[in-house]
Amino acid sequence: MNKEYGMVIDLQRCIGCQSCAVACKSHHQLRADQDWCKIRTVETGTFPQVTVEFLPLQCNQCENPSCLAACPVSAIVRLKNGVVLIQTEKCIGCRRCVSACPYGAIVFDFEKHKAGKCDFCVQKLEAGEQPPCVTCCPTSCRMVGDLHDPESQVSQLLATRNYRVPEPQYGTRPHCFYLEK
Amino acid sequence: MKHLDFSEIGAGSGNPLDGCQRISTVCTPNCTSRCRLIGHVKDGKLLAVSPGEFPGRPDYGNLCLRGLSWPQRVYGKDRVLHPLKRIGARGEGKFEPISWDEAFDLLAQKIRQAQETHGPRSVAFFQMTGNLAKLAWDSPIRFANCVGGTTFSAEGIMSDHGASMGFQLVYGSQRASHDHRDYKNSKLLILWGRNPADTHTNEMRYILDAKQQGTKLVVIDPRLSSTAALADLWLPIRPGTDTALALGMMNLIISQNLHQPQWLIENSCAPFLVRLDNGQYLRRDEDCLVWDSQYGQAIPATQAAQCSPALSGQWTVDGIPCRTAFDCLLDEVREYSLEKTAQITGLEPQVIQQLAVEYATSRPSAIRGGQGMQRIYNSHQPFRVIATLAAICGYVGVSGGGASHVGGTNTVSNKPLPGVTGGLLNTQNWADYGGQKALEQKGSHLYEMIRSGQPYPIDLLWIAHSNFLNQSPDANQVIQEIFPKIPFIVCADPFLTWTAQYADLVLPVKTFWERWDFVNKAPWILLQQPVIDPVGESLSDCEIFTGLAKRLGISHLWDKTDKDWVREILSSQQLVAEGLDWDTLTQTGIFTRPGADFSPLYSFKDLKFKTPSGKLEFYSEKLLPFGQQVPTYTPPLEDPNGAMGKQYPLVFLQYHDRLFVNSQHVHAPYLEHIASEPCVDMNPADGAARGIGEGDYVRLYNDRGHCVVKAHLTQGIRPGVCAMVQGWTPDYFREGHYQTLTQLTPCPAEEAISETNFGAYDCLVEIEKVEESK
Incomplete structure (x- = not known):
């Protein structure tokens, strides 16, 4: 069976520190405003019954990606390993994918006039390495692994912990999984 | 839908760091974590940073967003590129670049002038914690020593000294540590005024490990900090009232008989007799006394193990009425009823009640103190009181317990070896000041000293590793009253800070990415070596003083390059550097002591304290004049209710x-x-x-x-x-x-x-x- 990559993020361990966001930019030599990866802080409740959740956001490598469907030139592809990729050289900069993604995960580069986003650093994965957002996370709250391999850490965690996917109502079938209590 | 194989597509988001050289160094601003960093360098430029591993501790490598942003910082627009001489008014930010030769000549002239006018002490060096690597941190003090100048203690004016004072009183040492990995042995962990999720990311993973294994996490903080957001319980305490909360908790614990009398008798000053007439300990010769309840007589505390000391009671010994130190503590503690504690702290009574009972009965429970609660007037009290609270529950010196302040790796006191304090590196020449010695003044007295010119005037102030104005109290006072009294101000900094704007001479300093230096983080030694060329004409602090020493006729004391100093200091064959090979170190950037003990340690396992009595002392004779002989709550100096x-x-x-x-x-x-x-x-x-x-x-x-x-x-x-x-x-x-x-x-x-x-x-x-x- 072919590999199918998924990202598992333990919300019980995310401290909202944004190291993943800075690591992503720095290791891809992106500008500060190119948020391929970021953390949203969600505050709910009234003092003193207040909760804050840190929600890491990046491309979910959806099984049914609305960006792919929206691209008029087929610049976006979903690989056999589950990664959704923008083929930059084919991108015409129409920004339909940016509007189509319900997660706001695609970042338009106004300098290069191209769409860009997280692709789980597929190059590194294929070389057996983890992306910088994973290796630079101070609490090891996230990892990428093979969902088809029942022995992989991501599969083990999904088998033993409660989890949710971001905004399932869009029917995109995200491959990012948030571990909950 | 297309399903291509990755090999058919190629690039993806790419990896711009391919082909980079990877060089190890260590991050040395004062977050105290000292993370090992790997710099990715291409064509001489630092592009990115990754976490470096620590041999022997695969769990310990770390990096935060601040460390990750170093490449932008190193090449930032605010770098000082040349020595800058002020040409406008102070604070105006107008400078002209001058050569190092001109800068050294000017410095030598100003130092000589000050020495001749008001003596060598009038040349003063203030340094903070901007770079804590060995040569960087030592150099200003070393130079001050070599010229017999003035230095200033840092911890008071930096707002961190209360913790040290509080623990010094109770434990007899300024620090008490529990290895981060020991948290998982705690049933309950209270992070008191501490927010490691933001400030010490390398500690947070261990806290989360413990929590996910069942440790209940409590955070006491007026703010829902990032750490509080992850806690099981957040106590939004009114600022500055932490001592009252701890006293109220003690009252609940003792009144419900949940304290540990035997532990207190054996290990603390609790049974010591205190004179009713003057509050001093009752002594025979030098010995404090306890009351032996079995034979009804006072005996020296040193012989307490052979008798049955009373925890409470009042007696007359040698005609002097006295009672136990524990009863003195009780007097204060009993002032803090649940209602009063709730009223002072702004917390719900049932929350305080629950915390107190859970703390005493979830055995063991740990308290990790943060500087947040000691940035107040009477700053010694919060850490003093948490140590006392831990003691009455018998949690001091216990795995999973403690009232601690530092964690770090496996060492108890940030020292190379537990219990060993120095002399382990080859610092003989580095510590040779040519027979001169600086005079250290208290940093918190600096304003008054400069304002009054007493005990002597300061004619030249050298500020190193510090954005003094930005971080010291009452900046307007500094600008209007303090700086104008200093004839010549030098600011040595990589960046043109707010403080630098007020300097007469700004000296460009290398960041740690550009210099030779090291950190002794036993059982490791971490090397800093030039990962990139110096930015502009920057020099290291040590190189600056070496240049200046030539002008002042003390070049024999500053006769080495930074690299040679590092190499010499590390050439020790003592335990800390035993077997260190220089060539290997320059390759790997890290030395691990052979046979190093990586097991988690914690303070006071032997229940020996460096207090005068050798016992944990919550009763302090020194503080009798202030009515603070036991931990005491006083309202903030600036009290919202006042x-x-x-x-x-x-x-x-x-x-x-x-x-x-x-x-x-x-x-x-x-x-x-x-x-x-x-x-x-x-x-x-x-x-x-x-x-x-x-x-x-x-x-x-x-x-x-x-x-x-x-x-x-x-x-x-x-x-x-x-x-x-x-x-x-x-x-x-x-x-x-x-x-x-x-x-x-x-x-x-x-x-x-x-x-x-x-x-x-x-x-x-x-x-x-x-x-x-x-």
Whole structure:
């Protein structure tokens, strides 16, 4: 069976520190405003019954990606390993994918006039390495692994912990999984 | 849908770091973590940073967003590229570049002039914690010693000394540590005024490990900090009232008989007899006495193990009425009924009750103190009281227990080896000052000393590793009254800081990415070597003093390159560097002591304390004149319920956040994207009472100063409290600066112990909306 990559993020361990966001930019030599990866802080409740959740956001490598469907030139592809990729050289900069993604995960580069986003650093994965957002996370709250391999850490965690996917109502079938209590 | 194989596609997001050289170094600003960093360098340029591993501790490598942003910081627009001589007014920011030769000549002339006018002590060196690598941190002090100048202690004016004083009183040592990995042995962990999720990311993983294994996590903080957001229980305490909470908890614990009398008798001053007439310990010869309840007589505490000392009671010994130290503590503790404790701390009575009982019965429970609670007047009390609280429950010296302040790796006291304090590196030449010695003054006395010229004037102030103005109390006072009294100010810094703007001479300093240096983080030694070429004409601190030493005729004391100093100091064959091979070290950047013990350690396992009695001492004769012989709550100096609170009702906290270590890491675009300007956190109730909405510009002010920033309304802060990330520099403010709001007031009790601690969080303000001009 072919590999199918998924990202598992333990919300019980995310401290909202944004190291993943800075690591992503720095290791891809992106500008500060190119948020391929970021953390949203969600505050709910009234003092003193207040909760804050840190929600890491990046491309979910959806099984049914609305960006792919929206691209008029087929610049976006979903690989056999589950990664959704923008083929930059084919991108015409129409920004339909940016509007189509319900997660706001695609970042338009106004300098290069191209769409860009997280692709789980597929190059590194294929070389057996983890992306910088994973290796630079101070609490090891996230990892990428093979969902088809029942022995992989991501599969083990999904088998033993409660989890949710971001905004399932869009029917995109995200491959990012948030571990909950 | 297409399903291509990756090999058919190629690039993806790419990897711009391919082909980079990877060079190991260590991060040395004062967050104290000392993470090993790997710099990715291509064509001589630092592109990115990764976490480096620690041999023997695969769990321990770490990096944070601040460390990740170093490449932007190193090449930042605010780097000082050449020595700069002031040509405008101080603070105006007008300088002309001069050569190092000119700079050294000018410095030598100014130093000689000061020495001749008011003597060698009038040449003073103030340094903070901007770079804690060995040569960098030592060099200004070493040079001060070589010229017989003046130095200043750092901890008081930096607002961190209360913790040291509090623990010194009780434990007899300024630090008490529990390895981070020991948290998992705690049933309950209280992070008291501590926010490691933002400030010490390398500690947080162990806290989360413990929590996920079942440790209940409690955070006491007026703000819902990032750490509090992850806790099982958040106690939004009224700022400055932590001591009252601990006393109230002790009252509940003791009155419900949940304390540990036997532990107290055996290991603390609790059974010591105290004279009713003068509050001193009752002594025979030098020995403190205890009351042997079996034979009804007073005997020396040193023989207590052979008898049955009483914990409570009143007796007359040698005609002197006396009682136990424990009863003296009880008197104070009993003042703190649940109702009174709730009223002072602003916490719900049932929450206090629950915490006290759970702390005493979830055995063992741990307290990890943070500096947040000791940035107040009488700053010694909070750490003193948490150590006492841990003691009455018998948690001191217990795995999974403790009231601790540092964790770090596996060492108990940040020393190379537990119990060994020095002499382990080859510092014979480095510690040779040519027979001269500097005089250390208390940093918290600096303002008064300069203002009064007593005990002697300061004619030249050299500021190193410090954005002094940004981080020291009452910036307006410094600008208007202190700096003008100093004839010549030198600022040595990689960056043109606010402080540098007030200097007469600014010296460009290398960051740690550009120099040879090292950190002794036993059982490791971490090397810093030039990962990149120096930016501009920067020199290291040591190189600057080496250049200056030539002009002053002391070049024989500064006769080596930085690299040769590092090599010489590490050439020790003592345990700490035994078997260290220089060539290997330059390759790997890290040395691991053979046979190193990586097991988690914690303080006071042997239940021996470096106090005068050798026991844990919550009773202090030294503090009798202040009525503080036992841990005592006093309201804040600037009390919202006191007179000043009528005009300025809001407590202002300048909290440590994820973005900065103090003012370091400002101006890095990646971090500016996370927060582009300072804002003041306020509860919506406080906002509504002042007509302030989210994002409105507001003025924070008191009699000392003001600043104008955006308001951020959040339910995650206690009403009556406002808070701002500390470290932001004036260029980010619409007007003013937060450090113009703060005060430095000498505290008699702290002076008796050591020196006053800057009460950075003991500060009242009012906030008003700023109407936008159209």
